[in-house]
C-alpha cells in the first residue's frame with residue numbers, strides 16, 4: 285500500500301510512549317499504542333532511572349503497535365548506561381537530577397576554562413551535561429570497568445538490535461562534540477581525561493540502526509525483518525523537526541518537563557555574549573543548530589502538583605487564570621529548581637528573597653509558575669534573536685505544554701508575538717517523519733514541516749495587553 289506505518293518510541297522524564305504514525309502521500313496521522321510511567325527510583329547510591337521498566341514498556345508498546353515498517357527511538361538527553369566487556373549493563377543509568385554533579389563544573393573549569401569550553405563545544409552550562417557526569421564518575425568502580433557508553437536511546441536500540449552506535453543530535457548534548465565539525469571535540473576530551481573510545485561510532489538521523497533481534501520478534505509477536513532507523517534521538521531534536529513552520533521566520537518553544545526556547549540556525553553562535561546568556565548550540569537534523577536555552581518548564585508545576593496530592597489539573601488551571609497577573613515571578617531558568625522535592629516552599633522562598641508577595645494558595649502558586657515561565661520564554665526568545673541576529677515573526681509552541689491554553693496565551697502576551705501551538709506529540713511526529721524520509725516517503729525538512737502544518741490541529745494565540753508589564757516584571761528579577 286501507499287501508506288507506511290512507523291513506531292515512534294518517545295521517552296520523557298515522567299512517561300514513555302510508543303506511538304504509531306501512518307504516512308501516505310500528503311497524509312500523516314499518529315495514534316498512541318502504549319503509554320507507561322517513567323518512575324525514577326532513589327536507592328542508597330542516588331537517583332536512578334528504572335531502565336529495565338522502560339525497556340519492558342518499549343516491548344509492550346511494540347507488541348501493541350503490531351506490524352510496522354520501521355521503529356525509531358528518542359528520549360531525554362545526556363544520560364547513559366555503561367557496559368562491560370561482555371556487553372552487559374553496569375548498574376542503573378544515573379538520573380540527570382542526581383546530586384553527583386554538584387561542584388563538578390568548577391573542577392572541570394580549573395582544567396579547561398569555561399570560556400574555552402564554550403568556544404569549543406557551544407554547550408550552555410548545565411550541571412548534568414554528560415561531560416560533568418563523567419567527571420563526577422571518574423574514580424568510580426563502574427567507570428573503571430566500562431568498555432562502552434551508550435546514551436539512553438542508543439542503549440535501547442542496542443538491546444533491540446544488538447548494534448551499537450552514538451546518534452549525533454543526542455551526542456551533541458554530551459558537551460564532547462564540536463558543533464562546527466559535527467565530530468568529537470578530541471582536544472577537550474583529552475584534556476579532561478575522558479576516553480572517547482567508550483563511545484560507539486557516530487550515526488546520523490536516517491541511518492539504519494539494525495533490525496529487531498529474533499528474541500525481540502518472539503517477545504513482541506512481530507514478524508521480521510523489522511528495521512530500526514536512527515532518528516533525531518534527542519527528543520528535543522525530534523520535536524524541533526516537527527515544528528509546523530511553513531514560510532515564516534520562527535522561534536520555537538518545546539514544552540514539557542522542560543521548556544526549550546530558541547531558534548533553528550545554520551551555524552553555531554559561539555560568542556562570549558552567548559555563553560554569558562547561557563544559550564546552547566545543540567545539533568538538529570541536517571546539520572542545523574538548535575540554538576536554545578533550557579528553562580525549568582512544567583517541572584515546576586509537576587513537582588507542586590505531586591506535593592499537593594494530585595489535585596484536578598483543569599480546575600487548578602482555571603483557578604490560576606482568575607488570579608491577578610504578574611503578582612510575583614521567579615527565575616524559571618534558575619538551576620536552583622533542578623532537584624526534586626518541596627517545590628511550593630522553594631518557590632515561596634524565591635518570592636520572599638526578591639521582596640515580592642508570597643503566593644499562599646495552589647492557584648496563586650500555579651499562576652506564579654505560569655507567569656514566570658511566560659516571562660522566561662519572552663526573555664529567551666528576545667535574547668536568542670539578538671544574539672544570533674535572527675529576527676522572527678512568530679513563536680511556535682510544541683509538546684505537552686500546548687494543552688495548557690493559559691501558558692500559551694501568557695507566552696504570546698509576554699513575547700508580544702503571535703503563538704502557534706501544536707502539535708502536542710511533536711517529538712513522536714519528528715521521529716516518525718525522519719523514518720518516513722529515510723524510506724523516501726517525504727522530502728526535505730520543509731516538506732516534513734508542511735505536512736505537519738497541513739495535517740495536525742494547531743491553535744493560534746494573538747498577543748494581548750501591554751508588553752511593558754512584562755518588562756517591569758523582568759526588572760524585578762534582573763534588577764535592570
Ligand code: LFR
Pocket residue numbers: 296297359360361362363380518519520540541542544578
Ligand atoms: C527534554 C530534554 C532537554 C534536556 C533535558 C535533559 O526532554 O531532552 O532537551 O536538556 O531533557 O536531558
